[in-house]
Amino acid sequence: MIYLDNQATTPLDPCALEAMMPLWGAHYANAGSVTHQAGRDVAQMVDSAIAEIARSMGAAEDELVITSGATESNNLALMGVMHHPRQRRRKVVSLVTEHKAVLGPLERLRQQGFDVQLLPVQKQDSQLPGVVNWERLAQMVDDQTALVSIMLANNEIGSLQPVAQIAAICRQAGCYLHTDASQALGRLPVDVDELDVDLLSFSAHKFYGPKGVGGLYVRRRERAVRLQGQIVGGGQQHNLRSGTLNTAGIIGMQVALSNTLATMDQDQIRIGDLREQLYRRLREIPELVLNGPPLRPEVRLGGNLNCSFYPLEGQSLMLLMPDLAVSSGSACTSADPEPSHVLQAIGLTEDQARSSLRFGIGRFNTTQEIDQAADWLINAANKLRSF
Numbered sequence: 001m002i003y004l005d006n007q008a009t010t011p012l013d014p015c016a017l018e019a020m021m022p023l024w025g026a027h028y029a030n031a032g033s034v035t036h037q038a039g040r041d042v043a044q045m046v047d048s049a050i051a052e053i054a055r056s057m058g059a060a061e062d063e064l065v066i067t068s069g070a071t072e073s074n075n076l077a078l079m080g081v082m083h084h085p086r087q088r089r090r091k092v093v094s095l096v097t098e099h100k101a102v103l104g105p106l107e108r109l110r111q112q113g114f115d116v117q118l119l120p121v122q123k124q125d126s127q128l129p130g131v132v133n134w135e136r137l138a139q140m141v142d143d144q145t146a147l148v149s150i151m152l153a154n155n156e157i158g159s160l161q162p163v164a165q166i167a168a169i170c171r172q173a174g175c176y177l178h179t180d181a182s183q184a185l186g187r188l189p190v191d192v193d194e195l196d197v198d199l200l201s202f203s204a205h206k207f208y209g210p211k212g213v214g215g216l217y218v219r220r221r222e223r224a225v226r227l228q229g230q231i232v233g234g235g236q237q238h239n240l241r242s243g244t245l246n247t248a249g250i251i252g253m254q255v256a257l258s259n260t261l262a263t264m265d266q267d268q269i270r271i272g273d274l275r276e277q278l279y280r281r282l283r284e285i286p287e288l289v290l291n292g293p294p295l296r297p298e299v300r301l302g303g304n305l306n307c308s309f310y311p312l313e314g315q316s317l318m319l320l321m322p323d324l325a326v327s328s329g330s331a332c333t334s335a336d337p338e339p340s341h342v343l344q345a346i347g348l349t350e351d352q353a354r355s356s357l358r359f360g361i362g363r364f365n366t367t368q369e370i371d372q373a374a375d376w377l378i379n380a381a382n383k384l385r386s387f
């Protein structure tokens with residue numbers, strides 16, 4: 001099998017796996033059990049891992065809430081800000097192209113009576129497809145806005161949003177800025193002060209860490225975020241997220257992140273070259289159209305390629321390539337037969353969206369794999385065309 005679905009998830013870094021094993025073995029104690037040495041030992045391991053994760057994004061250790069992943073982090077950020085008892089503003093501004101892990105909680109907030117505004121993005125025929133419509137954003141964010149939530153990098157078409165510039169608009173309006181950085185952390189430099197964000201979601205399995213663990217950065221310095229915990233119980237993590245910590249997950253997340261960041265710059269150049277190689281080969285397919293921004297690292301997530309093969313159907317192409325793992329639309333919504341909401345937002349028709357495939361190249365892919373994948377795709381397209 002050739003795995004080109006690194007936007008859905010990444011393979012586990014073997015070093016992260018090794019680092020997690022003792023937490024399931026000898027170091028099984030609860031990090032909250034500070035009444036005995038076994039618990040204190042684990043607490044110390046976990047605390048220093050969290051401090052290291054925080055440091056790597058320019059945050060302080062008491063500014064991270066450990067969660068089960070980006071879906072939970074997004075829920076905590078959005079619900080937590082809007083449900084805070086001292087929150088008087090009622091408006092949340094976001095994008096139509098956000099992940100369902102943002103759109104779902106926003107829909108819930110809308111049902112609860114909040115004013116949820118989803119902004120359109122630039123279309124496929126513009127210079128930067130998928131990027132926020134700047135004028136609409138500036139018009140929409142005002143003194144009634146409590147929160148703006150805009151993802152750093154899109155999981156389907158890789159569009160990068162100008163988050164630091166969006167932050168300036170938020171500062172002027174006196175509202176918080178949340179960004180879902182699930183796809184960005186480990187692929188792009190992420191620093192909470194440079195981005196000037198108040199809340200930032202991330203998930204370990206997007207950077208070669210384990211599944212089921214992630215975090216939310218919550219600004220405490222200067223303009224501290226007023227956030228209401230959504231999972232209540234034993235009061236862990238400053239009451240922002242009760243529940244016994246996923247100790248092995250936290251250690252695995254830290255090791256995976258440190259390793260990813262250590263070689264990120266070289267890896268991203270290599271991954272960019274692999275994407276170029278794949279795209280060059282696929283251009284032999286006459287139907288091929290690039291979806292999303294140009295393949296340049298400053299405007300598009302490295303490793304992400306999304307193409308339409310219209311009128312050839314994406315699902316049919318996939319059926320002809322059983323050993324190639326790619327995705328049609330977003331893997332997180334693959335149970336959902338609807339064509340991608342992101343592709344439709346940049347102006348593709350339903351049929352064009354259904355004819356699209358997403359390729360996600362990662363650190364463990366090789367040039368041989370890219371060549372093989374291209375051969376399979378070209379053959380599949382030829383076969384389908386002749387039916």
Ligand SMILES: Cc1ncc(COP(=O)(O)O)c(C=O)c1O
Pocket residue numbers: 007008068069070071072099101151153154155180182183202203204214332
């Ligand atoms: C942009 C984005 N946000 C959120 C998520 C959900 O993350 P998790 O699987 O950690 O809940 C994903 C995963 O596909 C994603 O790509």
